[in-house]
Amino acid sequence: MIFRRLSCRPLLSVVGLLLLSPSLAPAAVPESSTPVQETPAERDARMGWWRDARFGMFIHWGLYAIPAGQWNGKPVDAAGEWIMFNGKIPLKEYESLQKQFNPVKFDAAKWAKIAKDAGMKYVVITSKHHDGFCLFDSKLTDYDVMSTPFRRDIMKELAEAVRDQGLTMCWYHSILDWHHPDYLPRGPGSRRPWDTRPTTGADLNRYVDYMKGQLRELLTNYGPIGVVWFDGGWDHTAKELHAEEVVRMMRGIQPKLIVNNRINLPLDFDTPEQTIPPTGIPGRDWETCMTMNDTWGFKKDDHNWKSTETLIRNLIDIVSKGGNYLLNVGPTAEGEIPPESVERLEAMGRWMKTNGEAIYGTTASPFLKLAWGRCTQKPGKLFLHVFDWPKNGELFVPGLKNKVKQAYLLADAVNNAKVELLETTQSDDGVTVKLPAEAPDKIASVVVLEIEGPAEVEPPSIRQSAGGSVFLPAVEAVIHGKTARYESGEGKDNVGYWSDAQEWVSWDLKIKRPGTFRVKVIFACEDGVEGGRYAVEIAGQKLTGTVESTGDWTMFETADLGTVRLDAGRHTLVVRPVEIPHGALMNLQAVVLRPE
Numbered sequence: 001m002i003f004r005r006l007s008c009r010p011l012l013s014v015v016g017l018l019l020l021s022p023s024l025a026p027a028a029v030p031e032s033s034t035p036v037q038e039t040p041a042e043r044d045a046r047m048g049w050w051r052d053a054r055f056g057m058f059i060h061w062g063l064y065a066i067p068a069g070q071w072n073g074k075p076v077d078a079a080g081e082w083i084m085f086n087g088k089i090p091l092k093e094y095e096s097l098q099k100q101f102n103p104v105k106f107d108a109a110k111w112a113k114i115a116k117d118a119g120m121k122y123v124v125i126t127s128k129h130h131d132g133f134c135l136f137d138s139k140l141t142d143y144d145v146m147s148t149p150f151r152r153d154i155m156k157e158l159a160e161a162v163r164d165q166g167l168t169m170c171w172y173h174s175i176l177d178w179h180h181p182d183y184l185p186r187g188p189g190s191r192r193p194w195d196t197r198p199t200t201g202a203d204l205n206r207y208v209d210y211m212k213g214q215l216r217e218l219l220t221n222y223g224p225i226g227v228v229w230f231d232g233g234w235d236h237t238a239k240e241l242h243a244e245e246v247v248r249m250m251r252g253i254q255p256k257l258i259v260n261n262r263i264n265l266p267l268d269f270d271t272p273e274q275t276i277p278p279t280g281i282p283g284r285d286w287e288t289c290m291t292m293n294d295t296w297g298f299k300k301d302d303h304n305w306k307s308t309e310t311l312i313r314n315l316i317d318i319v320s321k322g323g324n325y326l327l328n329v330g331p332t333a334e335g336e337i338p339p340e341s342v343e344r345l346e347a348m349g350r351w352m353k354t355n356g357e358a359i360y361g362t363t364a365s366p367f368l369k370l371a372w373g374r375c376t377q378k379p380g381k382l383f384l385h386v387f388d389w390p391k392n393g394e395l396f397v398p399g400l401k402n403k404v405k406q407a408y409l410l411a412d413a414v415n416n417a418k419v420e421l422l423e424t425t426q427s428d429d430g431v432t433v434k435l436p437a438e439a440p441d442k443i444a445s446v447v448v449l450e451i452e453g454p455a456e457v458e459p460p461s462i463r464q465s466a467g468g469s470v471f472l473p474a475v476e477a478v479i480h481g482k483t484a485r486y487e488s489g490e491g492k493d494n495v496g497y498w499s500d501a502q503e504w505v506s507w508d509l510k511i512k513r514p515g516t517f518r519v520k521v522i523f524a525c526e527d528g529v530e531g532g533r534y535a536v537e538i539a540g541q542k543l544t545g546t547v548e549s550t551g552d553w554t555m556f557e558t559a560d561l562g563t564v565r566l567d568a569g570r571h572t573l574v575v576r577p578v579e580i581p582h583g584a585l586m587n588l589q590a591v592v593l594r595p596e
Contacts, residue, residue, distance in 0.1 A: 015511050017574045046256050047285060048160075049168065051224065052361040053121030055317050055352070058172070058289055058328040059111075060126050060296040063097040063133045063466060065333040069299035080330065081271065081297030084131050084178055088194035091179065101148040106335025108154070108161035115167060115335060118345035119352030121360070122168040124229050124326060127155060127218055129172075129297075132179025135220075140213050140292065142177060159222045168226035175211065175241060176232030177265065182207035183233035208242050212249055219253040229271075230262040238264035261285075261498040276314065278479035278486070280321030287324035290314065292341055305340050308347040309443045315348070315359065316444055320374035322364035351443065354414050358383035358446045366455040367399070367456040368478055373444065377455055383410065384447040389439035395447065398430040398460035402451035407433050408447035420445070430460075461510035461570055468513050472573060474588055477505040487587070491554030494524065494587040504576035505588065514568045517593040519543055519561045521575075524550045524587040532585040533578040538564055539571050544578065547586045556589050563596060 038046070064081045084094045102403045115123050128134045134144035136155035144156055159169045177183040182202050184190040188201050219225055228250060233241065243263045251257055259267045269285035276288050293302045294312065306314075311327065329341045352359065353537040362376035362383065372395065373387040386395060407422040423434040431449070439445045466469050474486055474494045481503025487496040495505055519536055530549040535542050543561040550557045573593075577585050 007549065032422060035162070038350040039541040047258065050122070050258055050269075050324070053168070053287065054324050054359050054362070055109055055118075055120050056122040056124060056170075056324065056326045057115040057118070057120045058124050058296075058326045059331065060172075060328060061331045062126060062131070062297065063094070063101055063128050063131060064134065064472075065103075065298040065331060066097050066100050068333065069295070069301055072185070075301060078492070079295040079297060080299035080302070081126075081129055081131075082296070083209050083297075085192065086195075091195065091197065092579070095143075095179075098133065098143065098148055101145070101333070102150045103335030104150075104332060105370055106150075106152075106154065106157075106331075109164070110156065111159035111337060112165045112167065114342060114345055115162070116165040116555055118349040119356055120167065120327075122170055122226055123162050124170040124172050124227060125155070127171045127173050128177075128214070129567050130174050130176045130178055130200045130232055132174075132177040134214070136218065137351060138214055138217055140210060140217070140385075144484075147183055160286070163223065169222070169224075170227035170229060171225055172229040173211075173215065173218070174232040176229055176235055177207070177211075180207055181255060182210065194550045196466045202241070204236070204240065205242075208246070212246055215246065215250055216253065219250055225254060225257060227260070233262050233264045236264075270480070275482075277319055277321065277323075277482050278321060278484065286322070287328040288314075288318050289328065291328045291330075292344060296328055296330055298332050298338065303340075308344050311344055312351050312443050313387060314346055316376075317330075317373050319359050319362060320365045320376050322387070338415060351441065354411050354441070355446050357414075358385065358410060358448075360532070365398075366457045368459060370398075371475055376486055379454070380450060380452075382449040382451060382455060384433075384449065385438065386435075386445045386447060387443075389445065390435065390592070392433050393437060394437050395433040397433065400431045400449075400451075401456040401458060404431055405450045405452060407447060407449050409436075409440055410448050413439040413448065424449075448582065459508055461508045463510050464512055465581075468515070468594040470509050470511070470517070472507040472509065472591040472593075474590060475504075476498065477507055477588075480504050480506065492587065494556075494589040496584075496587045498577070498585040498588070499580065499583055501577040501580045501585075505573055506572055507591070508570065508572050510570050511566050511568050513551055513595070516563050516565050516596040518563050518596055520587040520592040520594065521545060521559045522556050522592065523547065523559065523560060524553050524556045524589065525584075526553050527551060530583055531582055532580050534575060535586060536573065536575050538573040539566055541565070553587050556587075558592075564593075566593075 019324045060081050064083050067083055069083065071083060071089060071363060072085040074380055076083050078086045086355055101401050127136050132143055134141060135194045136144065137146045137153040138144045162169045180198065182204065184199060184202050186306050191197065224563045241263060243265050246263065247259055260269055261267050264270060269287055270281050272286060272288050274290055293304045295302045296503065315325045321515060329337045331337050358376055362378055366374035366377060367375050374385045376383045404424045407424050412419045425432045433447060462470060462472060477495055479495060481500055483500045484495055484498040484503045487494055523546050527549045533544060533548040535544050545559050545561050573591060575588065575591065
């Protein structure tokens with residue numbers, strides 16, 4: 001494959017000529033050579049639409065949709081868009097897919113409407129993934145959609161359709177490129193093991209010029225772009241990629257552009273993948289990107305679809321922690337979004353139609369933890385997303401100090417002419433809201449509290465039972481870290497994925513009846529992973545334990561660690577690893593303090 005449609009000259013001279021000659025470059029737009037200086041207010045204004053949006057569509061589409069997870073009739077493990085890598089497919093063989101790419105059922109307007117109806121506010125699509133194939137009309141390569149049987153600029157059609165729906169168009173762009181002869185990862189051999197092309201004459205700097213040229217095309221030929229979502233930067237440092245220069249060039253073309261952190265610079269937002277940070281990412285804008293099943297690109301044998309309940313609650317959880325949710329679809333080779341994805345997006349759209357006010361333009365919860373659900377907020381309003389409708393009809397909001405002016409169900413406010421106000425009771429411990437017997441929505445119902453002044457919340461404390469015991473469940477734990485997380489369902493009700501010895505969990509508790517308490521830890525650990533050591537710390541006292549096998553991650557047992565002496569008042573109990581020798585510490589279900 002050559003990398004210039006207008007000439008058969010060697011790659012170096014052609015790319016160099018393109019970048020230096022205004023007559024061959026895309027439409028001229030002045031570029032700044034110096035960093036753009038922003039005040040905090042200017043940055044807030046630039047980030048404003050993205051922070052308000054909260055929910056976007058990710059689209060992974062390319063040649064990999066044709067094999068759909070299989071090569072030569074055999075399944076290839078891992079995500080569909082990585083089939084060239086995981087299938088160790090030679091470049092010439094993979095290139096043959098370009099002649100087959102003809103998505104005759106592609107309908108940009110239909111895709112954009114699916115996103116709009118789901119309640120999404122922006123669309124991010126793979127302009128180029130790691131395989132190097134471009135879904136846009138690039139003058140720098142023939143390895144693009146215009147050299148397929150389809151011969152239509154997909155990015156142009158989609159950008160217009162997305163804007164017609166009032167959404168914001170954004171580009172994903174891979175830094176890594178398995179196809180371009182000048183792209184070399186660092187390390188021995190400087191190519192992937194299955195890539196037998198010679199490395200003689202390859203020049204990463206020349207590849208960066210190629211990447212800059214394509215980014216220039218994407219930012220000059222398709223109208224205003226909201227985000228450039230980089231990926232694949234792990235092979236090289238920011239210096240090797242000339243990252244600051246690349247970003248200056250892009251913002252010289254579109255000054256309001258938002259750029260993620262995957263060009264190895266801490267730019268506008270962080271990008272946790274397939275996970276929700278337990279406490280968000282304080283001090284940073286962030287966005288969780290996630291698949292609906294187990295793959296990004298279409299894979300016909302992947303039927304492990306997340307439920308609508310999981311997807312809606314993921315959205316709420318993320319927004320309650322101050323993040324955005326970028327939810328992926330992987331269209332088929334024919335150009336259709338899979339019906340399983342469409343079905344789930346339609347259900348999310350119905351929920352958003354009623355509850356969108358509690359998502360769009362909201363900020364993170366003022367509460368550290370809510371056992372029954374999550375909270376988002378706007379000035380003067382708290383939106384209580386109730387997952388577990390209280391059986392006694394009373395919703396307790398712990399630690400809330402503000403006066404509640406009125407309370408009501410958001411569903412009533414949206415769907416009914418008359419809003420039934422809910423009775424609230426204020427106490428030193430918080431606010432209790434009297435709810436109807438039935439939840440308006442089985443997945444998540446929203447209760448609105450209109451309050452006086454900015455939200456003021458006293459950190460909640462778990463209190464002693466009437467018998468003097470204190471039960472500290474995993475669901476109430478504050479998780480300090482990025483890997484460990486709360487798990488529920490299928491026999492789990494615990495802190496799991498605890499693989500980082502620097503991560504720890506804590507509970508705040510209040511003792512009214514002081515004394516000596518026996519400390520018990522309820523945990524599970526499968527065979528072969530036991531041996532981890534941990535400490536329980538409270539009131540300057542420390543007890544240690546060793547994790548033994550319980551036979552399975554869902555078979556919970558109780559360990560007795562000894563006793564501690566606690567005075568009346570507030571305390572914080574911490575569980576932290578001492579050593580994790582076998583990949584994971586344990587599944588921690590609860591800590592119990594029983595009076596002696």
